[in-house]
Amino acid sequence: MGSTVWAETTTLKQPRIPHVFRWGSGDTYGSAECETERKTLGRGGGKQGRGGEQKHHRFRSFRFHCYATSTRHQHLRRRLRRRMKRGAMDSRQELPPHYKIYVKMVKEVALDVKCTDTVDQIKSKISSIEGIEKSQQVLFFGGNHLENNRRLADYNIMTNSSVDLYVTDGIQMSVSIPSVGKIIKLNLKKSQSVADVKAEIEQKGGIPLDEQILMYGGQQLEDHKILSQCGLSNGHALHVLVCPTGKLHISVNVDGERTVNLDVKSWYTVADVKLMIETLEGLPARSQILMRTQYGSAETLKDTETLQNQHIRNNDTLMLYQSIQFFIKTHEGRALTMLMRTCDTVDEVMEKVEERLPIKAGVYYLHYEGRVLCLGDTLQKYKVANNSTVDVRLRNSHVVSS
Structure with missing residues (x-):
């Protein structure tokens, strides 16, 4: 079959x-x-x-x-898509001056807006209606995060559009640092710890984390606590008290030729620092002269004073010169003992000579190892050594130029 x-x-x-x-x-x-x-x-x-x-x-x-x-069905679908796209473009061109959009939260809130309104202005409207801080609002439309300075028209938000609102735990705080006269702004989250806040202060304010004491409402905030436990709110300020740990890092410029870096304590005396330099550089502590430049003038540091009392701060640079003993030999064969610094100038040496000898300025010059010492130059420039001899010569004698 x-x-x-x-x-x-x-x-x-x-x-x-x-x-x-x-x-x-x-x-x-x-x-x-x-x-x-x-x-x-x-x-x-x-x-x-x-x-x-x-x-x-x-x-x-x-x-x-x-x-x-x-x-045939695919062709019809393509034609339908083109018509819908043209319709959307036409609707954007025909936007009324005022229209409504909808913000999705737990509930929907209708807002009267203009296409020129910025996202920040929309957040202000939501804040006035719902009491949600602007810093806690995050808006999305069509899966895109809306930036505060952009307008609704930039995102093609049309009449009766729905915008999604997400409420975060963000909070903006002012941080006052009285010791340095600085106020910084921080965008924080209530889920952050006090230690996290100190880390941000160190990054923006330059205050080492371990030197900060964070105060709020008259109370010290402990590092392990979460900000939500501290009762922080917008519009209030945190205060930072700076409590130095005593650690200092200083640089010492030796005779303008090289730099020595030292880690010291604020309670070290100047004599202690000189001893450290002697250990590292072999320069006798008794011959060292430590100076710092402040407000354009050089100040010699006293051996018995602490660095803190001398107002030495972290990352300061000190100048180190050596004191030298040398002899001035006159044309008559007389010798004078001089105790000067390598940073002293030829002018200062001649002033000392004129105080001790009946000789007038302008009729003599100083001579060292075949070179004439010029006014304004330092002893360091001519490398005048300890226990060396500098000659005094009259102008009418043979001059050897430098």
Whole structure:
């Protein structure tokens, strides 16, 4: 007996849904999707011949019909998308001067806005209605975060649009540092710890974390506490008391030639620092003269005073000169013992000479190792050494120029 073939299909509203063919021979049935590349649908040992060719012909015709229908639907969908896009563009061009948008929170709030309103102004409206601080508001539209300085028109927010509002635990605080006369602004979260705040103060204010005492409402805030436990609120200030740990890092410029870096304590005396330099550089402490420049003038530091009493601060630079003993030999063969600093000038040496000898300025000059010492230059420039001799020569004698 020959096989009988028929097809049952559903309406082609969804062209991509597979259609099922059924075939059978006697009590035996089978099925195949319309996209199956079968040339023969017979089952149960049926004979192939004209019937088989007919079945194959019917199957290919139906496949072509499905493909054509699918192509037509795709074309219609593309046309629909183009129309919707043109409609959206037209609606943006025809925006009224005033319209409403909707902000999604736990509840919806309608706001009267203008397309020129900024996101910051929208936050102000929400704050006045709902009492939510602007710093705690984060707005989104179409999955995009809205920036405060941008306008609604920049994000194509149209009438009856819905904007999503997320409330964060953010808080803005002013931090006052009286010791340095500075006030800084910090954007914080109530979930941060006091230690986290100190780290931000160190970054922005330059106050080392371990030297900060953070005060709020007259109470000291402990490092391990969370800000939400401290009762902080917008509009109030934190105060930072600076409590130095005593650690200082100073630089010492030796004779203007090299720099020595030292880690010291604020209670060290100047004599202690000189001893450290002697250990590192081999310069006798008794010959060292430490100075610092303040307000354009040089000040010699006293050996018995502490660095704190001398107002030495972290990262300050000190100048180190050596005191030297040398001899002034007159043209008469007389010798004077001089105790000067390497930073002293030739002018200062000549003043000392004129105080001790009946000699007038302008009739003599100083001579050292074949060079004339010029006014305004320092002893360091000519490398006048300890226990060396400087000659006094009259102007009418032979002058050897430097």
